[in-house]
Amino acid sequence: MTIKSKHITAVEHRIARQARCARNRHRSGVLWLTGLSGSGKTTLALGLEHLLFNRGWQVYVLDGDNVRHGLSSDLGFAPKDRTENIRRIGEVAALFADAGLLVLTAFISPYRADRAVARKAARGDFHEIYLQANVAACEERDPKGLYAKARRGEIPDFTGISAPYEAPDRSELTIDTAATTVEHSLAVLHAYVERNFALGDRPVA
């Protein structure tokens, strides 16, 4: 995105991101969960946050519904609004990562191009995690009754029913949540995080 004012200069932090990560004993970055409604984004993000927090990690979840109450309360679900929603979240997630946190995001984020914008905002520390459950499986779960409402025509632009979902073509990790349990999916995610973000053993206090 272009900056509107010509009179803006970035300030340098006196604390480097590496110093924050060294203190936390883990790298920071963005774990971007994408998938249909009901694919398990919230379940797995909250489960992983809990697990990592209990191990002393600096971790935070940004979730679709929460963000739409505040940061994006002025946006709807038309393509232009979805794009702007994801752009904002991508920037916020990048700031959190800069602050030394591992950020877990749980947004349908149906457009490939929008996820690419979020990836760019995180400048390399971005891991796209595709929760690959098909519409039939998600509709069968329908944890919030949204598919039933969408089928009745009560929700316009519902991803998978009346709005498109563009599956990732370069995700760092894919989990078929329709074929595995929550526990197994969590274990796969946790192993991925340990492999990619852990910085050796914690010093004994």
Ligand SMILES: Nc1ncnc2c1ncn2[C@@H]1O[C@H](COP(=O)(O)OP(=O)(O)O)[C@@H](O)[C@H]1O
């Ligand atoms: N392997 C799995 N991973 C995540 N969720 C699963 C899995 N298997 C079954 N589920 C169930 O699917 C539902 C996913 O809902 P939710 O996490 O709210 O999805 P989303 O946030 O993607 O809309 C939950 O009821 C969860 O218990």
Ligand SMILES: [Mg+2]
């Ligand atoms: Mg959710």
